[in-house]
Amino acid sequence: MKTIFVMMLTLLMGVTALGKTKKELQATDWNSFEAAMQEAEREDRKTGWSYIASGALVTIGGLVGASSSADSQSKLIYGLSQGFGVAAIGYGTAKLSYGNEYNSFYDSIQGTELSLEQKNSLVSLYMENERAKREMIRKINIATHAAIGVLNLYSASREPDKDAKTALQFLAAVNFAFALSYTF
Protein backbone atom coordinates (compact mmCIF):
# COMPACT_ATOMS: atom_id res chain seq x y z
CA MET A 1 0.00 0.00 0.00
CA LYS A 2 2.83 2.34 0.88
CA THR A 3 4.44 1.56 -2.50
CA ILE A 4 1.20 2.35 -4.30
CA PHE A 5 0.90 5.59 -2.36
CA VAL A 6 4.43 6.70 -3.23
CA MET A 7 3.93 5.83 -6.88
CA MET A 8 0.68 7.77 -7.06
CA LEU A 9 2.42 10.81 -5.57
CA THR A 10 5.21 10.45 -8.13
CA LEU A 11 2.68 10.29 -10.93
CA LEU A 12 0.88 13.33 -9.62
CA MET A 13 4.09 15.35 -9.33
CA GLY A 14 5.10 14.31 -12.83
CA VAL A 15 1.74 15.32 -14.23
CA THR A 16 1.98 18.67 -12.49
CA ALA A 17 5.49 19.28 -13.80
CA LEU A 18 4.47 18.64 -17.40
CA GLY A 19 2.11 21.54 -17.34
CA LYS A 20 -1.36 22.00 -18.77
CA THR A 21 -2.10 23.83 -22.01
CA LYS A 22 -3.89 27.08 -21.14
CA LYS A 23 -7.24 27.96 -22.65
CA GLU A 24 -6.79 29.35 -26.16
CA LEU A 25 -8.30 32.73 -27.03
CA GLN A 26 -10.30 32.71 -30.26
CA ALA A 27 -9.79 35.80 -32.40
CA THR A 28 -9.09 36.58 -36.05
CA ASP A 29 -8.80 40.37 -36.00
CA TRP A 30 -8.27 43.27 -33.63
CA ASN A 31 -11.97 43.87 -32.83
CA SER A 32 -12.72 40.27 -31.95
CA PHE A 33 -9.43 40.07 -30.02
CA GLU A 34 -10.30 43.21 -28.04
CA ALA A 35 -13.80 41.90 -27.23
CA ALA A 36 -12.39 38.56 -26.12
CA MET A 37 -9.78 40.30 -23.96
CA GLN A 38 -12.37 42.47 -22.21
CA GLU A 39 -14.42 39.38 -21.36
CA ALA A 40 -11.24 37.59 -20.24
CA GLU A 41 -10.31 40.52 -18.00
CA ARG A 42 -13.67 40.33 -16.22
CA GLU A 43 -13.14 36.60 -15.69
CA ASP A 44 -9.57 37.20 -14.52
CA ARG A 45 -10.71 39.64 -11.82
CA LYS A 46 -13.30 37.19 -10.51
CA THR A 47 -10.83 34.31 -10.72
CA GLY A 48 -8.13 36.33 -8.97
CA TRP A 49 -10.29 37.22 -5.96
CA SER A 50 -11.77 33.73 -5.70
CA TYR A 51 -8.29 32.18 -5.67
CA ILE A 52 -7.06 34.63 -3.03
CA ALA A 53 -10.09 34.04 -0.80
CA SER A 54 -10.13 30.26 -1.21
CA GLY A 55 -6.34 30.08 -0.89
CA ALA A 56 -6.44 31.95 2.40
CA LEU A 57 -9.21 29.69 3.70
CA VAL A 58 -7.38 26.54 2.64
CA THR A 59 -4.08 27.71 4.17
CA ILE A 60 -5.67 28.59 7.50
CA GLY A 61 -7.79 25.44 7.46
CA GLY A 62 -4.72 23.35 6.65
CA LEU A 63 -2.75 24.84 9.56
CA VAL A 64 -5.60 24.28 12.00
CA GLY A 65 -6.33 20.80 10.66
CA ALA A 66 -2.71 19.65 10.76
CA SER A 67 -2.26 20.76 14.36
CA SER A 68 -5.51 19.20 15.56
CA SER A 69 -5.35 15.93 13.63
CA ALA A 70 -3.71 12.84 15.12
CA ASP A 71 -3.87 10.76 11.96
CA SER A 72 -0.75 10.75 9.74
CA GLN A 73 -2.63 10.49 6.43
CA SER A 74 -4.89 13.41 7.38
CA LYS A 75 -1.85 15.43 8.42
CA LEU A 76 -0.42 14.80 4.96
CA ILE A 77 -3.57 16.09 3.26
CA TYR A 78 -3.69 19.16 5.52
CA GLY A 79 0.02 19.77 4.96
CA LEU A 80 -0.32 19.56 1.18
CA SER A 81 -3.39 21.79 1.35
CA GLN A 82 -1.37 24.54 3.00
CA GLY A 83 1.01 24.56 0.05
CA PHE A 84 -1.91 24.65 -2.37
CA GLY A 85 -3.45 27.51 -0.43
CA VAL A 86 -0.35 29.68 -0.52
CA ALA A 87 0.14 28.90 -4.21
CA ALA A 88 -3.46 29.87 -4.88
CA ILE A 89 -2.99 33.22 -3.11
CA GLY A 90 0.04 33.85 -5.30
CA TYR A 91 -1.80 32.82 -8.43
CA GLY A 92 -4.80 34.99 -7.57
CA THR A 93 -2.55 37.98 -6.94
CA ALA A 94 -0.84 37.43 -10.29
CA LYS A 95 -4.21 37.17 -12.00
CA LEU A 96 -5.28 40.51 -10.56
CA SER A 97 -1.96 42.16 -11.39
CA TYR A 98 -1.09 40.74 -14.80
CA GLY A 99 -4.23 39.03 -16.13
CA ASN A 100 -3.68 36.26 -18.66
CA GLU A 101 -0.92 35.31 -21.12
CA TYR A 102 -2.33 37.55 -23.83
CA ASN A 103 -2.39 40.72 -21.70
CA SER A 104 1.19 41.76 -22.49
CA PHE A 105 0.54 41.67 -26.24
CA TYR A 106 -2.87 43.36 -25.85
CA ASP A 107 -1.56 46.17 -23.65
CA SER A 108 1.35 46.76 -26.02
CA ILE A 109 -0.88 47.08 -29.09
CA GLN A 110 -3.44 49.21 -27.25
CA GLY A 111 -0.78 51.74 -26.31
CA THR A 112 0.26 52.39 -29.93
CA GLU A 113 -1.20 54.58 -32.68
CA LEU A 114 -1.24 51.80 -35.27
CA SER A 115 -4.05 51.73 -37.83
CA LEU A 116 -6.82 49.13 -37.59
CA GLU A 117 -5.34 47.31 -40.57
CA GLN A 118 -1.94 47.10 -38.91
CA LYS A 119 -3.48 45.88 -35.65
CA ASN A 120 -5.45 43.20 -37.53
CA SER A 121 -2.24 42.05 -39.20
CA LEU A 122 -0.38 41.85 -35.88
CA VAL A 123 -3.22 39.93 -34.21
CA SER A 124 -3.37 37.45 -37.07
CA LEU A 125 0.40 36.85 -36.97
CA TYR A 126 0.44 36.59 -33.18
CA MET A 127 -2.41 34.04 -33.06
CA GLU A 128 -0.71 31.98 -35.77
CA ASN A 129 2.51 31.88 -33.73
CA GLU A 130 0.51 30.96 -30.62
CA ARG A 131 -1.14 28.04 -32.41
CA ALA A 132 2.24 26.75 -33.59
CA LYS A 133 3.60 27.00 -30.04
CA ARG A 134 0.61 25.09 -28.60
CA GLU A 135 1.00 22.39 -31.21
CA MET A 136 4.67 21.93 -30.24
CA ILE A 137 3.75 21.73 -26.54
CA ARG A 138 1.06 19.15 -27.36
CA LYS A 139 3.55 16.94 -29.19
CA ILE A 140 6.07 17.24 -26.36
CA ASN A 141 3.39 16.17 -23.84
CA ILE A 142 2.46 13.14 -25.96
CA ALA A 143 6.10 12.05 -26.21
CA THR A 144 6.80 12.66 -22.53
CA HIS A 145 3.80 10.74 -21.20
CA ALA A 146 4.44 7.90 -23.62
CA ALA A 147 8.07 7.72 -22.47
CA ILE A 148 7.02 7.65 -18.81
CA GLY A 149 4.56 4.87 -19.63
CA VAL A 150 7.30 2.81 -21.30
CA LEU A 151 9.55 3.34 -18.29
CA ASN A 152 6.75 2.26 -15.93
CA LEU A 153 6.19 -0.92 -17.97
CA TYR A 154 9.92 -1.68 -17.93
CA SER A 155 10.00 -1.18 -14.14
CA ALA A 156 6.92 -3.39 -13.74
CA SER A 157 8.55 -6.17 -15.75
CA ARG A 158 11.47 -6.22 -13.32
CA GLU A 159 9.45 -5.82 -10.10
CA PRO A 160 9.09 -8.97 -7.98
CA ASP A 161 6.48 -7.58 -5.57
CA LYS A 162 2.96 -8.22 -6.92
CA ASP A 163 1.35 -5.06 -5.46
CA ALA A 164 4.17 -2.86 -6.74
CA LYS A 165 3.99 -4.54 -10.16
CA THR A 166 0.24 -3.85 -10.33
CA ALA A 167 0.77 -0.22 -9.30
CA LEU A 168 3.48 0.27 -11.95
CA GLN A 169 1.30 -1.29 -14.64
CA PHE A 170 -1.53 1.00 -13.54
CA LEU A 171 0.78 4.02 -13.74
CA ALA A 172 1.88 2.94 -17.22
CA ALA A 173 -1.74 2.67 -18.35
CA VAL A 174 -2.52 6.11 -16.92
CA ASN A 175 0.47 7.69 -18.68
CA PHE A 176 -0.42 6.08 -22.01
CA ALA A 177 -3.96 7.34 -21.53
CA PHE A 178 -2.61 10.83 -20.82
CA ALA A 179 -0.52 10.64 -24.01
CA LEU A 180 -3.61 9.53 -25.94
CA SER A 181 -5.68 12.39 -24.51
CA TYR A 182 -3.33 14.92 -26.09
CA THR A 183 -4.04 13.50 -29.52
CA PHE A 184 -7.68 14.67 -29.34
Added chain:
Amino acid sequence: MRASLIALFLIFTAAAHAFEAPRSMATGTSGLLTRALGRMCHGFDLASDTLPCNPAFIAFKREGTLRANLFFGNNVSYTKEASDLLNERADEDTIRTLFGKQDRSEFETNLEAGYWGETWGVSVSPLRVNYGTTFRNPSLPEISLFASQEESLRGQIGTYLGNDLFIGLQLRALHRKFIAKQFFLTDALANEGTGFFEPENQNVLYVEPGLLYAPEDSDWNPKAYMSLMNAGIASRASPAFPSRPQFHLGTSVAADIGLGTWGLGVDVAWDNGMETDLEPVTVGSYYEFGILRLLAHVNERSNGLGFQVSSGFFNLGLASQSTTFNDGWGEKVTDRRLYLLLGAEI
Protein backbone atom coordinates in the same frame (compact mmCIF):
# COMPACT_ATOMS: atom_id res chain seq x y z
CA MET B 1 -19.05 -27.64 34.44
CA ARG B 2 -22.23 -26.01 33.19
CA ALA B 3 -20.28 -22.95 31.98
CA SER B 4 -17.81 -25.20 30.15
CA LEU B 5 -20.62 -27.04 28.41
CA ILE B 6 -22.23 -23.78 27.38
CA ALA B 7 -18.89 -22.51 26.05
CA LEU B 8 -18.34 -25.71 24.09
CA PHE B 9 -21.86 -25.51 22.73
CA LEU B 10 -21.28 -21.95 21.60
CA ILE B 11 -17.96 -22.82 19.97
CA PHE B 12 -19.18 -25.83 18.03
CA THR B 13 -22.61 -24.70 17.04
CA ALA B 14 -22.51 -20.95 16.56
CA ALA B 15 -19.42 -21.17 14.35
CA ALA B 16 -19.69 -19.16 11.15
CA HIS B 17 -22.45 -18.00 8.89
CA ALA B 18 -22.81 -15.44 6.12
CA PHE B 19 -24.64 -12.13 6.35
CA GLU B 20 -25.39 -9.18 4.12
CA ALA B 21 -22.60 -6.77 3.29
CA PRO B 22 -22.86 -3.19 4.59
CA ARG B 23 -24.71 -1.13 2.02
CA SER B 24 -21.89 1.38 1.42
CA MET B 25 -19.57 -1.47 0.50
CA ALA B 26 -22.06 -3.31 -1.66
CA THR B 27 -23.13 -0.44 -3.86
CA GLY B 28 -21.53 1.79 -6.43
CA THR B 29 -17.98 3.00 -6.21
CA SER B 30 -15.79 4.67 -3.64
CA GLY B 31 -15.00 8.34 -4.03
CA LEU B 32 -14.94 11.69 -2.31
CA LEU B 33 -18.32 12.75 -3.72
CA THR B 34 -20.06 9.57 -2.59
CA ARG B 35 -18.73 10.05 0.95
CA ALA B 36 -19.17 13.81 1.30
CA LEU B 37 -22.42 14.19 -0.68
CA GLY B 38 -23.86 10.73 -0.13
CA ARG B 39 -26.67 9.89 -2.55
CA MET B 40 -26.90 13.57 -3.54
CA CYS B 41 -23.92 12.98 -5.85
CA HIS B 42 -26.58 11.84 -8.36
CA GLY B 43 -27.95 15.37 -8.60
CA PHE B 44 -24.90 17.55 -9.20
CA ASP B 45 -22.71 18.00 -12.23
CA LEU B 46 -19.45 18.05 -10.32
CA ALA B 47 -16.18 16.97 -11.84
CA SER B 48 -14.53 15.21 -8.95
CA ASP B 49 -14.65 11.46 -9.20
CA THR B 50 -13.57 9.86 -12.47
CA LEU B 51 -17.14 9.64 -13.85
CA PRO B 52 -20.44 11.19 -12.70
CA CYS B 53 -22.65 9.24 -10.27
CA ASN B 54 -25.64 9.84 -12.57
CA PRO B 55 -24.72 8.76 -16.13
CA ALA B 56 -27.13 11.33 -17.64
CA PHE B 57 -24.55 14.05 -16.81
CA ILE B 58 -22.13 12.45 -19.28
CA ALA B 59 -24.36 13.83 -22.03
CA PHE B 60 -23.35 17.43 -21.23
CA LYS B 61 -20.95 18.82 -23.80
CA ARG B 62 -17.60 19.51 -22.21
CA GLU B 63 -13.85 19.37 -22.78
CA GLY B 64 -12.44 15.88 -22.32
CA THR B 65 -10.75 15.23 -18.97
CA LEU B 66 -8.52 12.43 -17.84
CA ARG B 67 -8.44 11.64 -14.12
CA ALA B 68 -6.59 9.28 -11.85
CA ASN B 69 -7.66 9.03 -8.22
CA LEU B 70 -6.44 7.24 -5.14
CA PHE B 71 -9.14 7.20 -2.46
CA PHE B 72 -8.65 5.65 0.94
CA GLY B 73 -9.94 5.57 4.49
CA ASN B 74 -7.69 6.28 7.42
CA ASN B 75 -7.10 2.65 8.42
CA VAL B 76 -5.37 2.02 5.13
CA SER B 77 -2.39 0.38 6.84
CA TYR B 78 -4.48 -2.80 7.17
CA THR B 79 -4.95 -3.11 3.40
CA LYS B 80 -2.14 -5.66 3.09
CA GLU B 81 -3.61 -7.88 5.80
CA ALA B 82 -7.08 -7.64 4.28
CA SER B 83 -5.63 -8.50 0.88
CA ASP B 84 -3.81 -11.50 2.40
CA LEU B 85 -7.11 -12.65 3.90
CA LEU B 86 -8.90 -12.38 0.56
CA ASN B 87 -6.16 -14.08 -1.37
CA GLU B 88 -5.79 -17.02 1.07
CA ARG B 89 -2.38 -15.94 2.31
CA ALA B 90 -3.53 -15.30 5.89
CA ASP B 91 -1.59 -16.77 8.81
CA GLU B 92 -1.72 -16.38 12.58
CA ASP B 93 0.02 -12.99 12.39
CA THR B 94 -2.60 -11.76 9.94
CA ILE B 95 -5.39 -12.84 12.31
CA ARG B 96 -3.77 -11.17 15.30
CA THR B 97 -3.09 -7.94 13.38
CA LEU B 98 -6.63 -7.67 12.07
CA PHE B 99 -8.58 -8.88 15.09
CA GLY B 100 -6.21 -8.57 18.04
CA LYS B 101 -7.49 -5.17 19.21
CA GLN B 102 -11.10 -6.41 19.27
CA ASP B 103 -12.22 -3.00 18.15
CA ARG B 104 -14.68 -2.13 15.44
CA SER B 105 -12.79 -1.06 12.33
CA GLU B 106 -13.52 -0.21 8.77
CA PHE B 107 -11.61 1.06 5.77
CA GLU B 108 -11.78 1.19 2.04
CA THR B 109 -9.31 1.86 -0.73
CA ASN B 110 -10.03 2.62 -4.36
CA LEU B 111 -7.59 3.20 -7.19
CA GLU B 112 -9.26 4.43 -10.35
CA ALA B 113 -8.49 6.17 -13.61
CA GLY B 114 -10.93 7.37 -16.19
CA TYR B 115 -11.63 9.57 -19.16
CA TRP B 116 -14.68 11.87 -19.01
CA GLY B 117 -15.35 13.17 -22.47
CA GLU B 118 -18.05 14.70 -24.54
CA THR B 119 -21.07 12.34 -24.28
CA TRP B 120 -19.03 9.31 -23.26
CA GLY B 121 -16.66 8.17 -20.58
CA VAL B 122 -14.77 5.12 -19.37
CA SER B 123 -13.02 4.26 -16.14
CA VAL B 124 -11.08 1.33 -14.77
CA SER B 125 -10.53 0.41 -11.16
CA PRO B 126 -7.95 -2.36 -10.75
CA LEU B 127 -8.27 -2.30 -6.99
CA ARG B 128 -11.14 -1.49 -4.62
CA VAL B 129 -10.80 -3.00 -1.17
CA ASN B 130 -13.55 -2.79 1.44
CA TYR B 131 -13.14 -4.08 4.96
CA GLY B 132 -15.27 -3.92 8.08
CA THR B 133 -15.42 -5.75 11.39
CA THR B 134 -17.59 -5.54 14.48
CA PHE B 135 -17.07 -7.38 17.73
CA ARG B 136 -19.20 -8.54 20.63
CA ASN B 137 -18.73 -10.45 23.86
CA PRO B 138 -15.17 -9.57 24.99
CA SER B 139 -14.89 -12.72 27.14
CA LEU B 140 -15.43 -14.96 24.09
CA PRO B 141 -14.95 -12.60 21.16
CA GLU B 142 -17.33 -13.09 18.27
CA ILE B 143 -16.51 -11.24 15.09
CA SER B 144 -18.62 -10.11 12.20
CA LEU B 145 -16.25 -9.70 9.24
CA PHE B 146 -16.79 -8.30 5.81
CA ALA B 147 -13.95 -7.97 3.31
CA SER B 148 -14.07 -7.56 -0.45
CA GLN B 149 -11.70 -6.87 -3.29
CA GLU B 150 -13.08 -5.69 -6.61
CA GLU B 151 -11.78 -4.98 -10.07
CA SER B 152 -14.16 -3.11 -12.30
CA LEU B 153 -14.62 -1.45 -15.64
CA ARG B 154 -17.25 1.25 -16.22
CA GLY B 155 -18.46 2.82 -19.41
CA GLN B 156 -20.95 5.64 -19.76
CA ILE B 157 -22.67 7.03 -22.81
CA GLY B 158 -25.23 9.79 -23.04
CA THR B 159 -27.09 11.99 -25.44
CA TYR B 160 -29.35 15.03 -25.59
CA LEU B 161 -32.94 14.07 -26.41
CA GLY B 162 -34.24 17.60 -26.98
CA ASN B 163 -36.54 19.76 -24.84
CA ASP B 164 -33.81 20.05 -22.15
CA LEU B 165 -33.79 16.27 -21.61
CA PHE B 166 -30.59 14.24 -21.31
CA ILE B 167 -30.27 10.49 -21.04
CA GLY B 168 -27.33 8.35 -20.07
CA LEU B 169 -26.45 4.72 -19.53
CA GLN B 170 -23.70 3.15 -17.46
CA LEU B 171 -22.47 -0.41 -17.93
CA ARG B 172 -20.35 -1.63 -15.07
CA ALA B 173 -18.57 -4.97 -15.07
CA LEU B 174 -16.88 -6.12 -11.94
CA HIS B 175 -15.16 -9.13 -10.48
CA ARG B 176 -15.54 -9.41 -6.74
CA LYS B 177 -13.71 -11.60 -4.26
CA PHE B 178 -15.19 -11.42 -0.78
CA ILE B 179 -15.56 -12.87 2.69
CA ALA B 180 -18.71 -12.25 4.75
CA LYS B 181 -18.53 -14.29 7.90
CA GLN B 182 -19.34 -14.39 11.60
CA PHE B 183 -17.08 -16.48 13.77
CA PHE B 184 -15.37 -16.81 17.10
CA LEU B 185 -11.83 -15.47 17.35
CA THR B 186 -10.73 -18.69 19.03
CA ASP B 187 -11.83 -20.69 15.98
CA ALA B 188 -9.83 -18.47 13.66
CA LEU B 189 -6.72 -18.65 15.84
CA ALA B 190 -7.05 -22.41 16.20
CA ASN B 191 -6.96 -22.71 12.41
CA GLU B 192 -4.10 -20.13 12.21
CA GLY B 193 -6.07 -18.53 9.37
CA THR B 194 -5.36 -21.41 7.04
CA GLY B 195 -8.45 -22.51 5.16
CA PHE B 196 -10.73 -20.81 7.71
CA PHE B 197 -11.44 -17.86 5.48
CA GLU B 198 -12.49 -19.10 2.09
CA PRO B 199 -13.21 -16.19 -0.22
CA GLU B 200 -16.07 -16.39 -2.65
CA ASN B 201 -15.98 -15.05 -6.19
CA GLN B 202 -18.65 -13.24 -8.09
CA ASN B 203 -18.82 -11.55 -11.49
CA VAL B 204 -21.52 -8.95 -12.00
CA LEU B 205 -22.68 -6.85 -14.92
CA TYR B 206 -24.67 -3.77 -13.94
CA VAL B 207 -26.90 -1.78 -16.27
CA GLU B 208 -27.60 1.63 -14.76
CA PRO B 209 -29.58 4.26 -16.67
CA GLY B 210 -30.13 7.90 -15.81
CA LEU B 211 -32.46 10.62 -17.05
CA LEU B 212 -32.02 14.33 -16.49
CA TYR B 213 -34.13 17.41 -17.12
CA ALA B 214 -31.96 20.54 -17.14
CA PRO B 215 -33.51 23.71 -18.59
CA GLU B 216 -30.87 26.26 -19.54
CA ASP B 217 -32.79 29.52 -19.33
CA SER B 218 -32.56 30.04 -15.58
CA ASP B 219 -29.81 31.59 -13.45
CA TRP B 220 -30.49 28.88 -10.85
CA ASN B 221 -29.81 25.98 -13.26
CA PRO B 222 -32.56 23.73 -11.89
CA LYS B 223 -32.34 20.02 -12.55
CA ALA B 224 -34.66 17.06 -12.02
CA TYR B 225 -33.42 13.53 -12.44
CA MET B 226 -34.13 9.84 -12.18
CA SER B 227 -31.56 7.08 -12.05
CA LEU B 228 -31.34 3.38 -11.34
CA MET B 229 -28.26 1.99 -9.62
CA ASN B 230 -27.08 -1.54 -8.80
CA ALA B 231 -29.37 -3.28 -11.27
CA GLY B 232 -27.26 -6.18 -12.36
CA ILE B 233 -26.86 -9.82 -13.29
CA ALA B 234 -24.52 -11.86 -11.12
CA SER B 235 -22.70 -15.06 -12.04
CA ARG B 236 -23.89 -16.51 -8.76
CA ALA B 237 -26.31 -15.33 -6.12
CA SER B 238 -24.95 -14.55 -2.68
CA PRO B 239 -26.70 -13.55 0.56
CA ALA B 240 -23.86 -11.06 1.13
CA PHE B 241 -24.80 -9.23 -2.09
CA PRO B 242 -28.53 -9.58 -2.66
CA SER B 243 -30.09 -8.02 -5.72
CA ARG B 244 -30.97 -4.49 -4.58
CA PRO B 245 -31.61 -2.14 -7.52
CA GLN B 246 -31.83 1.33 -6.08
CA PHE B 247 -34.06 4.00 -7.61
CA HIS B 248 -33.20 7.67 -7.28
CA LEU B 249 -35.43 10.65 -7.87
CA GLY B 250 -34.29 14.13 -7.10
CA THR B 251 -33.87 17.76 -7.86
CA SER B 252 -31.12 20.33 -7.50
CA VAL B 253 -30.25 23.94 -8.19
CA ALA B 254 -26.90 25.65 -8.69
CA ALA B 255 -26.24 29.38 -8.98
CA ASP B 256 -23.31 31.79 -9.10
CA ILE B 257 -23.20 33.44 -5.69
CA GLY B 258 -20.38 35.70 -4.60
CA LEU B 259 -17.07 34.46 -5.90
CA GLY B 260 -18.26 30.95 -6.64
CA THR B 261 -21.11 28.53 -7.24
CA TRP B 262 -23.54 27.17 -4.66
CA GLY B 263 -25.56 24.04 -5.20
CA LEU B 264 -28.39 22.52 -3.18
CA GLY B 265 -30.39 19.39 -3.80
CA VAL B 266 -32.69 16.69 -2.49
CA ASP B 267 -32.49 13.01 -3.39
CA VAL B 268 -35.15 10.42 -2.67
CA ALA B 269 -34.00 6.83 -2.93
CA TRP B 270 -35.66 3.48 -2.41
CA ASP B 271 -34.93 -0.20 -2.82
CA ASN B 272 -36.33 -3.41 -1.43
CA GLY B 273 -34.30 -3.11 1.78
CA MET B 274 -35.39 0.38 2.71
CA GLU B 275 -37.65 -0.54 5.56
CA THR B 276 -34.65 -1.92 7.44
CA ASP B 277 -31.67 0.25 6.75
CA LEU B 278 -32.19 2.86 4.07
CA GLU B 279 -33.39 6.35 4.81
CA PRO B 280 -35.00 7.67 1.63
CA VAL B 281 -34.38 11.41 1.79
CA THR B 282 -30.94 13.01 1.52
CA VAL B 283 -30.23 16.72 1.37
CA GLY B 284 -26.87 17.76 -0.01
CA SER B 285 -25.08 20.98 -0.80
CA TYR B 286 -21.79 22.30 -2.10
CA TYR B 287 -20.02 25.62 -2.56
CA GLU B 288 -17.02 25.97 -4.82
CA PHE B 289 -14.81 28.97 -5.41
CA GLY B 290 -11.22 29.30 -6.51
CA ILE B 291 -9.35 26.14 -5.58
CA LEU B 292 -11.79 25.03 -2.88
CA ARG B 293 -14.96 22.98 -2.96
CA LEU B 294 -16.94 22.41 0.23
CA LEU B 295 -19.41 19.50 0.35
CA ALA B 296 -21.99 18.26 2.82
CA HIS B 297 -25.01 15.98 3.09
CA VAL B 298 -27.44 14.80 5.73
CA ASN B 299 -30.15 12.20 6.17
CA GLU B 300 -31.46 10.40 9.21
CA ARG B 301 -28.83 7.66 9.15
CA SER B 302 -25.87 9.39 7.58
CA ASN B 303 -24.18 12.74 7.39
CA GLY B 304 -20.99 13.85 5.74
CA LEU B 305 -18.76 16.84 5.37
CA GLY B 306 -15.77 17.27 3.10
CA PHE B 307 -13.56 19.56 1.13
CA GLN B 308 -11.60 19.26 -2.06
CA VAL B 309 -8.66 21.42 -3.11
CA SER B 310 -7.69 21.54 -6.76
CA SER B 311 -4.72 23.09 -8.49
CA GLY B 312 -5.95 22.22 -11.96
CA PHE B 313 -3.91 19.03 -12.32
CA PHE B 314 -3.43 17.86 -8.83
CA ASN B 315 -6.32 17.65 -6.42
CA LEU B 316 -6.74 16.35 -2.93
CA GLY B 317 -9.58 16.09 -0.52
CA LEU B 318 -10.82 14.92 2.80
CA ALA B 319 -14.29 13.77 3.84
CA SER B 320 -15.77 12.74 7.13
CA GLN B 321 -18.87 10.58 7.07
CA SER B 322 -21.02 9.20 9.83
CA THR B 323 -23.18 6.21 8.98
CA THR B 324 -25.52 3.88 10.87
CA PHE B 325 -25.34 0.29 9.76
CA ASN B 326 -26.25 -3.23 10.80
CA ASP B 327 -23.45 -4.90 12.81
CA GLY B 328 -24.40 -8.37 11.52
CA TRP B 329 -26.30 -9.32 14.66
CA GLY B 330 -29.30 -7.11 14.09
CA GLU B 331 -27.94 -4.22 16.15
CA LYS B 332 -27.52 -0.73 14.73
CA VAL B 333 -24.08 0.80 15.02
CA THR B 334 -23.10 4.40 14.24
CA ASP B 335 -19.58 5.16 13.14
CA ARG B 336 -17.74 8.22 11.84
CA ARG B 337 -14.85 7.66 9.46
CA LEU B 338 -12.36 9.84 7.64
CA TYR B 339 -11.60 9.41 3.93
CA LEU B 340 -8.86 10.96 1.83
CA LEU B 341 -8.36 11.57 -1.85
CA LEU B 342 -5.31 12.19 -4.00
CA GLY B 343 -5.97 12.80 -7.65
CA ALA B 344 -4.53 14.02 -10.93
CA GLU B 345 -6.40 15.56 -13.80
CA ILE B 346 -5.60 16.63 -17.34
